[in-house]
Amino acid sequence: xxxxxxxxxxxxxxxxxxxxxxxxxxxxxxxxxxxxxxxxxxxxxxxxxxxxxxxxxxxxxxxxxxxxxxxxxxxxxxxxxxxxxxxxxxxxxxxxxxxxxxxxxxxxxxxxxxxxxxxxxxxxxxxxxxxxxxxxxxxxxxxxxxxxxxxxxxxxxxxxxxxxxxxxxxxxxxxxxxxxxxxxxxxxxxxxxxxxxxxxxxxxxxxxxxxxxxxxxxxxxxxxxxxxxxxxxxxxxxxxxxxxxxxxxxxxxxxxxxxxxxxxxxxxxxxxxxxxxxxxxxxxxxxxxxxxxxxxxxxxxxxxxxxxxxx
Ligand code: ACO
Numbered sequence: 001x002x003x004x005x006x007x008x009x010x011x012x013x014x015x016x017x018x019x020x021x022x023x024x025x026x027x028x029x030x031x032x033x034x035x036x037x038x039x040x041x042x043x044x045x046x047x048x049x050x051x052x053x054x055x056x057x058x059x060x061x062x063x064x065x066x067x068x069x070x071x072x073x074x075x076x077x078x079x080x081x082x083x084x085x086x087x088x089x090x091x092x093x094x095x096x097x098x099x100x101x102x103x104x105x106x107x108x109x110x111x112x113x114x115x116x117x118x119x120x121x122x123x124x125x126x127x128x129x130x131x132x133x134x135x136x137x138x139x140x141x142x143x144x145x146x147x148x149x150x151x152x153x154x155x156x157x158x159x160x161x162x163x164x165x166x167x168x169x170x171x172x173x174x175x176x177x178x179x180x181x182x183x184x185x186x187x188x189x190x191x192x193x194x195x196x197x198x199x200x201x202x203x204x205x206x207x208x209x210x211x212x213x214x215x216x217x218x219x220x221x222x223x224x225x226x227x228x229x230x231x232x233x234x235x236x237x238x239x240x241x242x243x244x245x246x247x248x249x250x251x252x253x254x255x256x257x258x259x260x261x262x263x264x265x266x267x268x269x270x271x272x273x274x275x276x277x278x279x280x281x282x283x284x285x286x287x288x289x290x291x292x293x294x295x296x297x298x299x300x301x302x303x304x305x306x307x308x309x310x311x
Contacts, residue, residue: 009061038240162273
């Protein structure tokens with residue numbers, strides 16, 4: 001059984017914060033942030049919007065796009081490291097709020113690679129025909145764990161959500177191959193200590209440059225494909241320089257890589273579905289296109305998927 005994406009939706013909070021806005025509250029500049037990261041703005045949720053609210057909006061849009069009712073969802077997986085609280089999970093809250101009366105639900109925690117992990121986990125149930133429809137959401141409200149006194153991390157992150165409905169698709173469509181990995185020895189480089197996120201940016205940078213390209217090449221090989229077959233690369237949006245390194249490894253022209261980091265910053269588990277939804281809306285991804293999605297994050301964790309778009 002082939003498994004693919006039936007529908008997709010995304011959501012970012014209304015409040016858009018530019019680099020200049022941040023420069024008014026900390027010692028930084030638009031020039032520094034843009035040249036080092038590619039970020040120009042990010043959307044931040046306020047106290048009135050919880051992680052589950054962002055996830056709910058993206059989920060509604062994905063269900064509508066997939067043209068299925070919440071009652072047809074068998075499983076809800078939410079990838080996040082910023083849940084409303086440790087439990088009940090965001091997935092639990094959504095199950096009730098969406099009226100997904102027959103759905104099982106759980107959160108998946110793999111930092112910025114969380115969406116890749118959740119999609120692959122969900123797809124196993126569809127592939128084995130245990131379940132038919134799985135709702136997968138990547139969502140973060142990183143603003144609540146950012147240390148706003150630490151300019152080295154505060155400028156990098158944003159809030160948002162992206163959701164997909166997985167279901168059976170025609171042979172040759174959907175997920176063709178995947179790779180998931182982790183290296184717990186790198187836990188010290190990116191973690192939440194107490195209330196705040198802490199990062200050794202340089203170490204994460206080195207790891208990410210190596211891993212993104214490597215994983216992208218690996219999934220192509222597993223699917224029996226080559227770099228020349230790739231129509232669109234959707235990398236985790238953490239830093240434009242890391243993304244460019246992955247693009248160069250695949251020898252793709254600029255227009256074949258999704259870039260939303262300038263608008264949203266790093267939204268962790270939400271960044272890949274947010275970007276995919278954006279590119280679909282721009283008409284950049286077409287039926288039959290070969291997509292490579294690749295993410296990395298704290299843990300360290302990583303994941304990549306080669307997917308033929310369409311049902
Ligand atoms: N504004 C102005 N200056 C700053 C800022 C800022 N916001 N932040 C740091 N600086 C200064 C530093 O203090 C340093 O000054 P110094 O030379 O006087 O000491 C200088 O800028 C250079 O700092 P570096 O840390 O060396 O800058 P670098 O070029 O390495 O860029 C960055 C830092 C953007 C964090 C980069 O290392 C990076 O992107 N790393 C990867 C991060 C990443 O991908 N994280 C997400 C992982 S996904 C997840 O799971 C959440």
